[in-house]
Amino acid sequence: MILPDHEILDLIQKKEIIIDPFDKNSVGPCSVDLHLDSVFSMFRMGIVVDSKKKESSLEKNIETLNTEGAPFIIAPNQFVLAKTIEAIAIPKHLVATLEGLSSVARVGIMVHAAGLVNPGTGIKKPSTLTLEISCHNSSPVILHPKQKIVQIIFHQLNSPARIGYDERPGSKYVGQQDRILI
Numbered sequence: 001m002i003l004p005d006h007e008i009l010d011l012i013q014k015k016e017i018i019i020d021p022f023d024k025n026s027v028g029p030c031s032v033d034l035h036l037d038s039v040f041s042m043f044r045m046g047i048v049v050d051s052k053k054k055e056s057s058l059e060k061n062i063e064t065l066n067t068e069g070a071p072f073i074i075a076p077n078q079f080v081l082a083k084t085i086e087a088i089a090i091p092k093h094l095v096a097t098l099e100g101l102s103s104v105a106r107v108g109i110m111v112h113a114a115g116l117v118n119p120g121t122g123i124k125k126p127s128t129l130t131l132e133i134s135c136h137n138s139s140p141v142i143l144h145p146k147q148k149i150v151q152i153i154f155h156q157l158n159s160p161a162r163i164g165y166d167e168r169p170g171s172k173y174v175g176q177q178d179r180i181l182i
Contacts, residue, residue: 002030003094003154011094017154018089018126031151033101034084034129038067038145041081072143074109074135082131085146089122093160096121098129098150108137111150119157120164 003011005027011017019032026033041064043049049061062081065072074080090096095118100111112132121127131150135141143149 001156003156004030008032008154011091011154016091017094018087018122019152020087020126021085026148028151031099031153033148034086034098034150034152036131036143036145036147036149037083037085037128038069038072039083040065040067040072042079067145069145072145073140074133074143075140076135076138079132079134082133082143082149083128084131084150085128087122087126087128088117088152089126090117090119090154091123091160092120092162092164093157095119095155095157097153097155098131099153100150101148104147104149107141108135108139109141109143110134110136117152118165119161120166122166123164124166 008017008027008030009024012019012022019034026035041062044061044063047061072080088096095116097115098111098117100109104111110133112134117129129150129152133143
């Protein structure tokens with residue numbers, strides 16, 4: 001079951017869902033819009049990316065740019081990692097999905113966002129969400145920090161997960177906020 005606006009607002013008021021910072025105007029009929037931060041990471045041109053390598057070896061081939069609020073221009077066929085401004089925490093009885101906004105998709109920007117926010121994400125420390133952004137436009141597109149970029153949709157589980165994402169020993173993105181992790 002997808003939660004409607006009034007249930008989302010009730011859970012935020014009860015602090016079962018944490019969205020920080022939270023803007024009530026970002027709540028839609030069954031989702032909450034999240035905003036783009038000003039930190040962007042991209043793989044260095046010409047390197048071969050091995051998806052099986054440990055993140056430490058991948059990170060040395062990443063360039064990170066903080067535009068400090070200035071726009072970022074994404075080139076045609078470029079892929080970047082970004083993150084939400086908002087840090088999120090959801091209880092073990094909910095799961096969330098992320099969807100790129102249609103207004104962003106209509107200018108050729110696809111935001112994947114790994115699709116799933118596991119039950120219990122952020123229960124130890126609220127986490128920003130990493131976004132995978134690709135430009136499918138034949139022209140460069142300007143991305144503006146603080147612009148609405150994705151919507152988070154909350155789903156009720158039949159019963160709470162026994163072990164939340166932040167409680168699992170192998171969960172590597174617990175509490176991420178300051179940088180984008182691979």
